[in-house]
Amino acid sequence: MINAGLSSIPPFSDGLYHGVVSFADGTPEPVQWFAAHFTEWSIVLLGLLLVAAALPKLGAGPRNLALAVAAPATVVLAYGGSELLKTVVDQDRPCRVPTDLLIIAERCPPVGDWSFPSNHSTIAGALATAIVLLSPRLAWYAVPLAVLAAFSRVFVGVHYPHDVLAGLLLGALVTGVGAPLLARPATELLRRLSRPVKGGPARSAGA
Numbered sequence: 001m002i003n004a005g006l007s008s009i010p011p012f013s014d015g016l017y018h019g020v021v022s023f024a025d026g027t028p029e030p031v032q033w034f035a036a037h038f039t040e041w042s043i044v045l046l047g048l049l050l051v052a053a054a055l056p057k058l059g060a061g062p063r064n065l066a067l068a069v070a071a072p073a074t075v076v077l078a079y080g081g082s083e084l085l086k087t088v089v090d091q092d093r094p095c096r097v098p099t100d101l102l103i104i105a106e107r108c109p110p111v112g113d114w115s116f117p118s119n120h121s122t123i124a125g126a127l128a129t130a131i132v133l134l135s136p137r138l139a140w141y142a143v144p145l146a147v148l149a150a151f152s153r154v155f156v157g158v159h160y161p162h163d164v165l166a167g168l169l170l171g172a173l174v175t176g177v178g179a180p181l182l183a184r185p186a187t188e189l190l191r192r193l194s195r196p197v198k199g200g201p202a203r204s205a206g207a
Helices: 011-025 029-057 062-089 119-134 136-155 161-194
Strands: none
Touching: 011 136, 011 161, 029 062, 029 119, 029 136, 062 119, 062 161, 119 136, 119 161, 136 161
16 A cells, blocks of 8 residues: 655645635635535536436437446446545545644545545546536536536545546546447447347248
8 A cells, every 4th residue: 555645745736725725714604505515416416417418328229328328337437446546545635634724524534535536526527528428518517517526625625636636537537438448349239139039930821
């Protein structure tokens, strides 16, 4: 395992974290309330967009059906990759570092719930990429929402900027590469299954 102590945090990320969290602490209470809830709601909204993008593909031929199944599957794979990286890097949360900063989040995740990369950002990046693959016109909603979801993790104080950037890139990479690759064999399988069976039993003369 790589024990990522304070000395391993990129200076730009640490400085940006302090700037964003200090700004967030000075925002009006309604803004803080919205941010604290949006950080969770954003993932739900992206999930609903993925459903909206996938449903029209289910009856649109083997290739579209295969992609509609493969894309969500790679979101799960991206999350698994994020969890694996967390156990390897072991970077503590910024909100657990002694500081005079006040965070918007109700609590800092416990020890063992590591910071790098951000799971929320990984899922957001994977969901947005899946949506773009299935319905490019929804990219105008999915991509900004994913970026805001990632930023919200820094805004509420539970992740460094490099955590969320790595998460977004990881999610986008896994789904952007993995979904088309998984869809190819799945498309061929669905085509074979949809072909009529040849050489069925002959009917008797009196039938």
